[in-house]
Amino acid sequence: MSALRRTPLHAIHQRLGARLVPFAGFEMPVQYRSILEEHAAVRRAAGLFDVSHMGQIHLRGAGALDSVERLVSCPVASLRRGRVRYGLLCNEDGGIVDDITVYRSAEDAFLLCVNAANIEKDWRWIVRHADPRTELANRSDETGLLALQGPAALAILAPLCDFDPARLRRFQFAEGLVAGGAALVSRTGYTGSDGFELYVDANRIVPLFEALLDAGRPHGLVPAGLGARDTLRLEAALPLYGHELDDTTSPLEAGLERFVKRAAGGFLGAEAIERRAAAGLTRLLVGFVLEGRGIARAGHAIAHEGREVGIVTSGAPSPTLGKPIGLGYVPPALAAPGTAIDIVVREHPVAARIVSTPFISN
Numbered sequence: 001m002s003a004l005r006r007t008p009l010h011a012i013h014q015r016l017g018a019r020l021v022p023f024a025g026f027e028m029p030v031q032y033r034s035i036l037e038e039h040a041a042v043r044r045a046a047g048l049f050d051v052s053h054m055g056q057i058h059l060r061g062a063g064a065l066d067s068v069e070r071l072v073s074c075p076v077a078s079l080r081r082g083r084v085r086y087g088l089l090c091n092e093d094g095g096i097v098d099d100i101t102v103y104r105s106a107e108d109a110f111l112l113c114v115n116a117a118n119i120e121k122d123w124r125w126i127v128r129h130a131d132p133r134t135e136l137a138n139r140s141d142e143t144g145l146l147a148l149q150g151p152a153a154l155a156i157l158a159p160l161c162d163f164d165p166a167r168l169r170r171f172q173f174a175e176g177l178v179a180g181g182a183a184l185v186s187r188t189g190y191t192g193s194d195g196f197e198l199y200v201d202a203n204r205i206v207p208l209f210e211a212l213l214d215a216g217r218p219h220g221l222v223p224a225g226l227g228a229r230d231t232l233r234l235e236a237a238l239p240l241y242g243h244e245l246d247d248t249t250s251p252l253e254a255g256l257e258r259f260v261k262r263a264a265g266g267f268l269g270a271e272a273i274e275r276r277a278a279a280g281l282t283r284l285l286v287g288f289v290l291e292g293r294g295i296a297r298a299g300h301a302i303a304h305e306g307r308e309v310g311i312v313t314s315g316a317p318s319p320t321l322g323k324p325i326g327l328g329y330v331p332p333a334l335a336a337p338g339t340a341i342d343i344v345v346r347e348h349p350v351a352a353r354i355v356s357t358p359f360i361s362n
Contacts, residue, residue: 007052008144008202009209016223024116026053029225038228039319042193045220046150048212049229051197052205055119055140057112063131064108071129072102072112073251073260073267079104084171084186087259088251089125090269094276095247096254098122099239101188103173111184111199113145115241129268144205148212149195149232152219157196160215161185165196179211190229192236192360231316234325237287237357243298243313244285244327250276253329254285283310283329287357289321290343294350296326301344304334312343318359325359326352 004027013020018029029050031038041047059067068076074087081104089097098118103111114122123138130136148157157165162177165185173186181204189195200208213221230240239245244254250273251260260273290296296315301308315326326343334341337356342349 005053007050008205009050009052012206012209013050013223018223018225021226023226024053026116028053029223031225031227032223035225035227035231036319038222038224039231041220041222042150042191042195042224042228042232043320044151045222046148046152046156046195046216047191047222047224047228048209048216049147049149049224050145050205050209051147052144052202053116054145055114055116055122055138056143056145056199057114057119057123057126058110058137058139059112059126059130059134060106060109060137061133061135062108063133064110064135067126067130067134068102068110068112070131070267071126072100073269074102075261075264076102076104076110081106082172082174084173084188086171088256089122090251090267090273091247092269092272093248094250094269094272096241096245096249096251097125097247099241099245099256103184103186105175117242142202144200144202144208146198146200146205146209146212147189147191147195147229148198148216148221149189149191149224150193150221152216152221153193153195156212156216156219156221157185160211168196179208181208183208190238191232192238192358193232230314231319234314234316234327235318235320235358235360237327237359239285239327240314250281252277253281253283281332284332284335285313285327286330286335286354287359288326288328288341288343288352288354289359290324290326290350290352292350292352294343294345294348295324296328296343296345296350296352302328302330303342303344303349304330304340306349308344309334309341315343320360327357330354
């Protein structure tokens with residue numbers, strides 16, 4: 001087994017008393033004090049996450065736009081400079097290679113932020129399919145990434161910037177100085193709360209992390225780990241690659257049709273996605289709330305009238321709602337909100353009901 005990688009903030013995580021766990025090949029903080037406290041802080045004030053394990057792949061030059069349009073499921077030509085769009089890399093069978101965000105910084109320059117576990121896979125896929133006129137660079141190792149999330153995020157960040165981050169709407173970004181160093185700041189996140197993500201050179205992330213912690217203390221900011229990140233994204237019904245998404249899953253099954261340029265096509269996997277849709281989807285991703293005693297976990301069976309019909313992909317107690325929730329795949333005939341199902345927990349069926357998602361709104 002290869003040694004776990006560490007982000008540049010590893011020593012700070014240790015100093016702050018984080019519990020470190022393996023995740024996507026990295027040793028990452030799952031929590032500092034309490035997942036519940038960190039979750040609540042993001043919903044009520046702010047949390048600061050080290051997400052430097054994520055990958056950054058840059059495309060530039062004459063072939064960059066054509067490459068991204070061919071690689072990514074969402075429209076890119078219409079993406080204006082300073083804007084971000086969520087999309088999918090798909091394979092020839094219509095499955096999902098990865099879910100990503102696309103940043104356009106110039107007419108011929110794009111950044112793809114990819115999942116940590118998929119960096120090498122995505123890099124090989126992009127190199128294989130990019131227009132040969134495109135300059136490609138995998139800058140994952142030299143880039144640090146922080147996520148400042150929660151309703152107090154703007155008040156914390158603004159005094160540290162040489163520009164006004166309040167002018168950024170959701171899925172917009174700007175480049176400037178933050179705490180005296182160059183950064184790309186986007187109004188994006190993976191928590192279902194307002195917030196920002198900050199890309200910096202890896203050698204700048206330690207002073208930036210410390211500056212944000214210092215600025216945020218009066219606002220209730222806390223460092224937060226992967227445990228809270230997971231419960232937060234689950235409440236917002238945001239998919240996690242390897243759980244809701246994988247190489248065999250169609251974006252349409254996962255409820256991501258709005259991120260697929262179906263009419264235009266032209267991207268890898270588009271024809272296969274349409275063939276699968278025409279043949280009839282056999283499952284759909286749904287959200288559910290448990291009504292009986294128990295907690296749904298990934299891998300638990302979903303049953304209906306005593307028959308196993310699907311599988312849980314993610315599940316946890318919702319700190320905000322005070323009840324267990326989850327995501328999973330079921331046949332389309334059972335996907336309507338209000339449908340009664342059972343989650344099989346330790347061989348015992350626990351009553352649950354399918355609900356509309358997201359579970360909470362921003």
